[in-house]
Amino acid sequence: MINFEFYNPTRIVFGEGQIAKLKELVPADAKVLMLYGGGSIFKNGVYEQVKEALDGVRVTEFGGVEPNPHFETLMKAVELIRHEGLDFILAVGGGSVIDGAKFISAAVNFDNDPKEILYKRMSIKENAVPFGTVLTLPATGSEMNSGSVVTIAATQEKLPFGGPALFPKFSICDPTVISSLPKRQLQNGVIDAFTHVMEQYLTYPVGASLQDRFAEGILQTLVEIGVKVVENPKDYTLAANFMWSCTMALNGLIQKGVPTDWATHMIGHELTALYGIDHARTLAIIAPNLYTVMIDHKEEKLAQYGRRVWNIEGVDNKQVAVEAIAKTVEFFDQMGMEGKLSSYTSDTEDIIELINDRFEKRGWTKLGENGIVTPDKVREIVRLSIA
Amino acid sequence: MINFEFYNPTRIVFGEGQIAKLKELVPADAKVLMLYGGGSIFKNGVYEQVKEALDGVRVTEFGGVEPNPHFETLMKAVELIRHEGLDFILAVGGGSVIDGAKFISAAVNFDNDPKEILYKRMSIKENAVPFGTVLTLPATGSEMNSGSVVTIAATQEKLPFGGPALFPKFSICDPTVISSLPKRQLQNGVIDAFTHVMEQYLTYPVGASLQDRFAEGILQTLVEIGVKVVENPKDYTLAANFMWSCTMALNGLIQKGVPTDWATHMIGHELTALYGIDHARTLAIIAPNLYTVMIDHKEEKLAQYGRRVWNIEGVDNKQVAVEAIAKTVEFFDQMGMEGKLSSYTSDTEDIIELINDRFEKRGWTKLGENGIVTPDKVREIVRLSIA
Numbered sequence: 002m003i004n005f006e007f008y009n010p011t012r013i014v015f016g017e018g019q020i021a022k023l024k025e026l027v028p029a030d031a032k033v034l035m036l037y038g039g040g041s042i043f044k045n046g047v048y049e050q051v052k053e054a055l056d057g058v059r060v061t062e063f064g065g066v067e068p069n070p071h072f073e074t075l076m077k078a079v080e081l082i083r084h085e086g087l088d089f090i091l092a093v094g095g096g097s098v099i100d101g102a103k104f105i106s107a108a109v110n111f112d113n114d115p116k117e118i119l120y121k122r123m124s125i126k127e128n129a130v131p132f133g134t135v136l137t138l139p140a141t142g143s144e145m146n147s148g149s150v151v152t153i154a155a156t157q158e159k160l161p162f163g164g165p166a167l168f169p170k171f172s173i174c175d176p177t178v179i180s181s182l183p184k185r186q187l188q189n190g191v192i193d194a195f196t197h198v199m200e201q202y203l204t205y206p207v208g209a210s211l212q213d214r215f216a217e218g219i220l221q222t223l224v225e226i227g228v229k230v231v232e233n234p235k236d237y238t239l240a241a242n243f244m245w246s247c248t249m250a251l252n253g254l255i256q257k258g259v260p261t262d263w264a265t266h267m268i269g270h271e272l273t274a275l276y277g278i279d280h281a282r283t284l285a286i287i288a289p290n291l292y293t294v295m296i297d298h299k300e301e302k303l304a305q306y307g308r309r310v311w312n313i314e315g316v317d318n319k320q321v322a323v324e325a326i327a328k329t330v331e332f333f334d335q336m337g338m339e340g341k342l343s344s345y346t347s348d349t350e351d352i353i354e355l356i357n358d359r360f361e362k363r364g365w366t367k368l369g370e371n372g373i374v375t376p377d378k379v380r381e382i383v384r385l386s387i388a
Numbered sequence: 389m390i391n392f393e394f395y396n397p398t399r400i401v402f403g404e405g406q407i408a409k410l411k412e413l414v415p416a417d418a419k420v421l422m423l424y425g426g427g428s429i430f431k432n433g434v435y436e437q438v439k440e441a442l443d444g445v446r447v448t449e450f451g452g453v454e455p456n457p458h459f460e461t462l463m464k465a466v467e468l469i470r471h472e473g474l475d476f477i478l479a480v481g482g483g484s485v486i487d488g489a490k491f492i493s494a495a496v497n498f499d500n501d502p503k504e505i506l507y508k509r510m511s512i513k514e515n516a517v518p519f520g521t522v523l524t525l526p527a528t529g530s531e532m533n534s535g536s537v538v539t540i541a542a543t544q545e546k547l548p549f550g551g552p553a554l555f556p557k558f559s560i561c562d563p564t565v566i567s568s569l570p571k572r573q574l575q576n577g578v579i580d581a582f583t584h585v586m587e588q589y590l591t592y593p594v595g596a597s598l599q600d601r602f603a604e605g606i607l608q609t610l611v612e613i614g615v616k617v618v619e620n621p622k623d624y625t626l627a628a629n630f631m632w633s634c635t636m637a638l639n640g641l642i643q644k645g646v647p648t649d650w651a652t653h654m655i656g657h658e659l660t661a662l663y664g665i666d667h668a669r670t671l672a673i674i675a676p677n678l679y680t681v682m683i684d685h686k687e688e689k690l691a692q693y694g695r696r697v698w699n700i701e702g703v704d705n706k707q708v709a710v711e712a713i714a715k716t717v718e719f720f721d722q723m724g725m726e727g728k729l730s731s732y733t734s735d736t737e738d739i740i741e742l743i744n745d746r747f748e749k750r751g752w753t754k755l756g757e758n759g760i761v762t763p764d765k766v767r768e769i770v771r772l773s774i775a
Contacts, residue, residue, distance in 0.1 A: 002625065
């Protein structure tokens with residue numbers, strides 16, 4: 002087990018009807034910026050619940066945060082906060098809105114050009130505007146972590162940052178909010194969480210038995226409920242296990258003491274930035290090919306994953322590993338993932354070198370655990386992902 | 389899944405050599421009360437490591453906190469803090485020392501008789517003296533929760549309390565500290581953690597799939613490492629999994645969204661208070677008999693536990709449940725637990741009515757999930773536990 006620090010002060014308020022607790026959670030006398038996305042909260046009743054819970058609180062609204070939130074949009078919210086002297090952000094939405102809130106939180110009191118937060122992948126340790134969240138779309142885990150990804154629209158770059166000052170003060174997770182979500186977003190949520198776990202689990206063994214069990218527990222739960230929750234989002238038990246699995250998949254716990262990969266995300270981000278493909282669907286395209294290309298490095302954990310999550314029998318690790326990748330692809334198919342880049346675009350001719358150039362420009366020549374995902378490997382992974 | 393709030397702001401600093409980070413973790417200019425137990429920290433090198441790390445910090449020492457820490461002893465530390473104007477507590481020890489620190493933390497600024505904290509089972513929400521811990525004995529999970537149990541020696545009462553102000557600010561968990569622990573304490577630690585999980589898991593199903601997987605993951609890990617870590621406490625991987633399992637067993641995570649029992653602890657506490665039996669060993673005496681007496685209520689979870697943790701096959705839940713209890717007893721035996729009260733004392737004649745009287749006096753007539761452990765059931769459980 003690798004030495005680690007674990008710190009996560011976000012207060013989770015989980016369950017049906019919990020949005021009503023907002024007024025106890027928002028600081029007294031707060032001047033609140035309420036941040037939301039494209040307006041789904043007007044259709045599913047969340048907007049009314051939030052406004053009712055905040056009756057008497059000074060709330061300024063800022064809507065229109067897009068999926069893969071844009072730096073350009075978020076800077077308008079930063080200006081609004083500065084201009085109005087607001088002092089608390091309430092993000093009502095999914096991962097994009099919450100990630101957006103984190104950027105706004107960091108940028109308001111940032112002395113230099115806020116673009117530096119992204120380009121220098123800064124760790125924000127202080128002077129962040131406090132914020133809470135009302136989660137409307139389980140997927141990213143952003144409601145209980147201090148990380149964020151923001152897209153600079155002008156240059157089509159999707160860039161991560163974070164820091165200990167960027168934990169939500171609270172997150173309200175009411176599983177009933179998923180009942181009106183489009184099938185596609187439910188599918189994406191399951192696969193996003195699943196891949197988050199895999200990035201932190203599918204590396205090489207370091208004797209972290211308990212972390213492995215927890216990671217496998219989330220994977221097993223997502224496999225059990227994945228197809229069902231897409232079909233029955235009004236089933237509270239399915240919805241609650243889905244929502245809590247997504248939170249636990251990326252709140253820092255399972256990554257402590259183990260190596261992590263994240264190369265699937267780094268490559269996937271490029272597919273979103275270049276083609277606008279849903280984040281989760283880029284992960285479903287890349288992940289199995291990454292496991293295939295990196296199988297010699299990941300064989301032991303792939304075999305453990307195959308045996309424990311998919312109940313694959315057999316003594317040969319390589320064989321179990323190969324079957325485990327096939328099972329993963331099958332699961333992604335059942336979850337409505339399209340599988341290949343060619344399902345989204347025919348414009349794939351230059352993609353291999355394009356991604357390579359962008360990574361090279363940023364100095365990303367050693368991705369994955371121990372830097373094993375080199376440019377040659379990235380080329381091979383992208384090549385397998387095209388068609 | 390039951391609605392829940394989860395909040396745990398303790399910073400965990402985990403791994404070999406981490407005691408050296410103490411100075412970064414203790415607030416600058418703190419006037420520290422260093423609290424410890426019977427002196428094992430002088431033999432295992434932890435005292436020197438702590439003092440070296442705190443070089444230049446004003447430290448006042450208070451040793452001699454006993455196992456099942458006494459109210460009477462802790463009040464002396466409370467007086468010392470008040471008299472010397474100290475403002476931070478550093479607990480260096482196991483669960484008893486850390487539980488003691490929590491009581492001291494709560495009592496220093498408490499306006500009324502601090503005994504009320506125990507008798508009224510108070511929830512301490514503010515005015516606690518901040519404290520951190522250096523864990524020397526994995527077992528209780530006290531290093532990452534806000535609960536505590538303190539014994540009033542004068543009346544032989546072991547009483548729980550807690551509250552959101554009583555989370556450690558940080559806990560340093562260095563697995564190498566276990567290498568010099570007596571076999572008996574290692575055995576106790578494993579069984580203590582194991583039973584903590586069972587109290588939060590072995591009730592009735594509420595569809596909390598992920599919480600069940602996490603609980604089972606801790607149990608599986610403890611079963612895997614239990615016997616080995618007692619034999620090889622210098623094996624870092626075993627020690628690290630042992631330590632992290634104990635912390636995760638009682639940091640609040642697995643109890644969220646599920647019913648909990650805790651009747652084994654309530655009965656076990658009486659055996660410690662009356663006969664001085666090690667806490668963990670009282671749990672090992674009581675737990676299997678409680679499962680047996682309550683089998684009709686707990687059958688479904690017992691069967692799930694049997695299938696997933698012990699790989700028991702069979703379709704009949706009752707049969708699997710019975711086998712699962714037998715497997716548990718077998719594991720406790722392998723872990724050096726004595727099994728019955730008669731191994732400790734021949735003075736058992738009045739025990740059934742004695743415990744019953746004490747519970748009645750406190751109004752504890754409905755223990756366990758949904759209050760199912762009634763006085764009749766307690767009598768039966770204690771009766772089975774005698775010989």
